Amino acid sequence: xxxxxxxxxxxxxxxxxxxxxxxxxxxxxxxxxxxxxxxxxxxxxxxxxxxxxxxxxxxxxxxxxxxxxxxxxxxxxxxxxxxxxxxxxxxxxxxxxxxxxxxxxxxxxxxxxxxxxxxxxxxxxxxxxxxxxxxxxxxxxxxxxxxxxxxxxxxxxxxxxxxxxxxxxxxxxxxxxxxxxxxxxxxxxxxxxxxxxxxxxxxxxxxxxxxxxxxxxxxxxxxxxxxxxxxxxxxxxxxxxxxxxxxxxxxxxxxxxxx
Amino acid sequence: xxxxxxxxxxxxxxxxxxxxxxxxxxxxxxxxxxxxxxxxxxxxxxxxxxxxxxxxxxxxxxxxxxxxxxxxxxxxxxxxxxxxxxxxxxxxxxxxxxxxxxxxxxxxxxxxxxxxxxxxxxxxxxxxxxxxxxxxxxxxxxxxxxxxxxxxxxxxxxxxxxxxxxxxxxxxxxxxxxxxxxxxxxxxxxxxxxxxxxxxxxxxxxxxxxxxxxxxxxxxxxxxxxxxxxxxxxxxxxxxxxxxxxxxxxxxxxxxxxxxxxxxxxxxxxxxxxxxxxxxxxxxxxxxxxxxxxxxxxxxxxxxxxxxxxxxxxxxxxxxxxxxxxxxxxxxxxxxxxxxxxxxxxxxxxxxxxxxxxxxxxxxxxxxxxxxxxxxxxxxxxxxxxxxxxxxxx
Ligand SMILES: Nc1ncnc2c1ncn2[C@@H]1O[C@H](COP(=O)(O)OP(=O)(O)OP(=O)(O)O)[C@@H](O)[C@H]1O
Ligand SMILES: [Mg+2]
Numbered sequence: 001x002x003x004x005x006x007x008x009x010x011x012x013x014x015x016x017x018x019x020x021x022x023x024x025x026x027x028x029x030x031x032x033x034x035x036x037x038x039x040x041x042x043x044x045x046x047x048x049x050x051x052x053x054x055x056x057x058x059x060x061x062x063x064x065x066x067x068x069x070x071x072x073x074x075x076x077x078x079x080x081x082x083x084x085x086x087x088x089x090x091x092x093x094x095x096x097x098x099x100x101x102x103x104x105x106x107x108x109x110x111x112x113x114x115x116x117x118x119x120x121x122x123x124x125x126x127x128x129x130x131x132x133x134x135x136x137x138x139x140x141x142x143x144x145x146x147x148x149x150x151x152x153x154x155x156x157x158x159x160x161x162x163x164x165x166x167x168x169x170x171x172x173x174x175x176x177x178x179x180x181x182x183x184x185x186x187x188x189x190x191x192x193x194x195x196x197x198x199x200x201x202x203x204x205x206x207x208x209x210x211x212x213x214x215x216x217x218x219x220x221x222x223x224x225x226x227x228x229x230x231x232x233x234x235x236x237x238x239x240x241x242x243x244x245x246x247x248x249x250x251x252x253x254x255x256x257x258x259x
Numbered sequence: 260x261x262x263x264x265x266x267x268x269x270x271x272x273x274x275x276x277x278x279x280x281x282x283x284x285x286x287x288x289x290x291x292x293x294x295x296x297x298x299x300x301x302x303x304x305x306x307x308x309x310x311x312x313x314x315x316x317x318x319x320x321x322x323x324x325x326x327x328x329x330x331x332x333x334x335x336x337x338x339x340x341x342x343x344x345x346x347x348x349x350x351x352x353x354x355x356x357x358x359x360x361x362x363x364x365x366x367x368x369x370x371x372x373x374x375x376x377x378x379x380x381x382x383x384x385x386x387x388x389x390x391x392x393x394x395x396x397x398x399x400x401x402x403x404x405x406x407x408x409x410x411x412x413x414x415x416x417x418x419x420x421x422x423x424x425x426x427x428x429x430x431x432x433x434x435x436x437x438x439x440x441x442x443x444x445x446x447x448x449x450x451x452x453x454x455x456x457x458x459x460x461x462x463x464x465x466x467x468x469x470x471x472x473x474x475x476x477x478x479x480x481x482x483x484x485x486x487x488x489x490x491x492x493x494x495x496x497x498x499x500x501x502x503x504x505x506x507x508x509x510x511x512x513x514x515x516x517x518x519x520x521x522x523x524x525x526x527x528x529x530x531x532x533x534x535x536x537x538x539x540x541x542x543x544x545x546x547x548x549x550x551x552x553x554x555x556x557x558x559x560x561x562x563x564x565x566x567x568x569x570x571x572x573x574x575x576x577x578x579x580x581x582x583x584x585x586x587x588x589x590x591x592x593x594x595x596x597x598x599x600x601x602x603x604x605x606x607x608x609x610x611x612x613x614x615x616x617x618x619x620x621x622x623x624x625x626x627x628x629x630x631x632x633x634x635x636x637x638x639x640x641x642x643x644x645x646x647x648x649x650x651x652x653x
Contacts, residue, residue, distance in 0.1 A: 059608050060607075060608075061604055062600070062604070082607070082613070083604060083607035083608055084607040084608075084609075084610050084611055084612050084613065084616075086608075087607070087608055087609055087610035088610045092608075093608055095605070095608075098605070099599075099601045099602055099604070099605035100602075101602045101605060101606065101619070101620060101623055102623055102624065102627075103622070103623025103624055103625070103626035103627055104619050104620065104622070104623035104626075108619075109606070109609070109619070112611055112615065112619065113606075113609035113610055113611055116609070116610035116611045116612065116615070117609075117610040148623065149605075165609065169609065169610070
């Protein structure tokens with residue numbers, strides 16, 4: 001199905017700080033990770049371990065300062081790019097807390113984004129058809145298209161809207177930050193199927209950030225990385241997720257505290 | 260809903276940069292009903308800037324409009340749908356008509372100095388399919404205007420007034436909407452940067468009439484519009500919509516006063532403004548008075564300001580006075596915020612470049628009002644004008 005060339009996102013020894021009221025705080029302390037097209041990587045870690053910071057840093061959020069390390073997409077320096085250039089290069093971030101943009105309709109927003117990513121306006125007929133199809137696959141009410149972006153959306157609607165964007169914008173590498181949080185079982189299944197469809201049709205690499213193993217029943221990871229205190233504490237295959245399910249993060253956190 | 264007699268005033272002012280906030284501590288010492296109205300110039304001393312109604316306004320730059328000096332009328336081009344007529348009225352006829360009187364120094368001088376009163380008549384039961392259009396152009400001189408729009412009973416009409424060019428202009432506009440009429444008045448201020456414009460717009464809403472007054476202020480050095488709505492009978496509805504965009508050095512002031520005296524009337528006021536550039540200053544004052552007789556009143560007013568750059572200042576003062584417990588609803592909201600960088604990030608993270616993202620956010624901010632203007636030529640022009648304002652700083 002897919003004729004997309006293979007892509008690689010390479011994160012090398014990434015250190016990131018944020019300005020807090022108490023001064024500069026280092027949150028990422030040397031993250032190294034490589035994601036190739038077609039692969040699914042799960043990053044699992046406790047609250048506050050820096051998972052969203054990693055996601056935002058790759059997307060270029062201005063709040064975070066990269067103090068050292070590199071991020072490249074197919075060899076291109078991502079850290080040199082503006083936020084929108086990164087998206088046009090093929091990176092996508094489904095946000096943990098999607099932002100409301102009042103008065104900008106979903107349909108206008110999606111068409112503007114699609115045009116920006118593709119470098120040309122989509123053909124109207126296929127676009128309308130694709131949009132309708134993707135919305136109905138995600139069990140989204142068609143009327144949502146005429147509402148303001150995330151304006152008054154429920155938590156579940158916001159997450160579906162994020163995955164709708166992934167399906168339509170067809171990124172090379174998608175980072176999904178806690179897309180599972182706040183979803184009931186039905187919604188979780190619908191959203192996961194959306195991710196799998198998008199992956200299937202585009203061959204995208206996926207970095208799935210989650211706190212719980214629940215979503216991994218629907219989206220099968222090839223690799224699991226345990227994220228603790230701003231870096232990867234352990235890596236393995238899908239079996240690592242099962243261990244985390246049984247044992248929790250305590251083992252890593254106490255190990256970290258004594259090291 | 261029933262409220263006890265209540266008098267609330269909220270002042271909100273947000274400024275970035277070096278300006279200080281003079282508004283926050285203010286408490287009104289009199290009811291809005293007690294302000295002077297008169298045809299006698301001597302009843303209104305030249306404002307010092309310390310008066311409640313002038314405290315935000317740079318009065319020293321407005322002296323020409325406070326002086327008893329005659330000017331030259333603005334150039335007027337009009338396009339009148341069939342049935343609409345233009346005539347003039349003498350000052351004596353006007354003063355005998357019972358129309359609302361001037362309420363400040365600039366308005367009383369406009370009434371005294373304007374050569375005659377221009378009267379636009381829309382006959383009873385006429386249903387205009389095209390707007391009445393008036394383009395008023397300044398040619399750099401002092402000018403006074405006095406206009407009366409009379410819409411007959413059960414007529415339906417839209418009137419679009421455009422102000423262009425350069426002038427020191429003071430005007431009085433009265434809209435008398437007949438019983439059961441449906442009237443939209445749009446006033447667009449697209450003056451040159453140096454223009455001064457002080458206006459008093461009185462809207463008299465007939466029994467069961469529906470009147471919308473829409474102010475669009477983009478150009479001019481100082482623009483200050485006082486819009487006053489009153490009801491000639493029960494069942495009337497007034498909607499005051501406004502959109503403004505202030506750049507460096509511009510002062511834009513919109514004051515509204517909705518005087519609910521008749522029962523079972525409705526009013527809704529919504530103004531939104533954006534500001535950018537050093538010393539851009541906007542003022543919005545929304546006074547609503549619900550008198551003892553105005554049972555069943557339903558009123559709401561809202562003002563939102565979006566500050567795009569440092570150094571701009573927005574003052575926002577909603578003021579609700581309620582003298583009866585028997586009302587259907589009364590509320591107000593006022594908020595001034597900075598441009599939200601999270602919104603920008605979200606849009607950019609979808610590949611949209613920064614300029615386009617900014618434009619989307621600002622258009623989105625105004626969309627809820629612009630989409631309700633209901634006059635396509637004004638809506639389209641306004642969105643383009645807003646885009647141009649943004650490009651000017653990009
Ligand atoms: N702007 C900020 N100011 C202060 N602290 C911050 C800021 N942003 C993040 N942090 C801190 O950095 C740490 C990591 O936050 P981050 O949101 O990346 O964690 P997370 O792993 O995504 O957590 P969660 O599972 O709750 O989503 C936390 O301790 C958080 O409080
Ligand atoms: Mg997080």
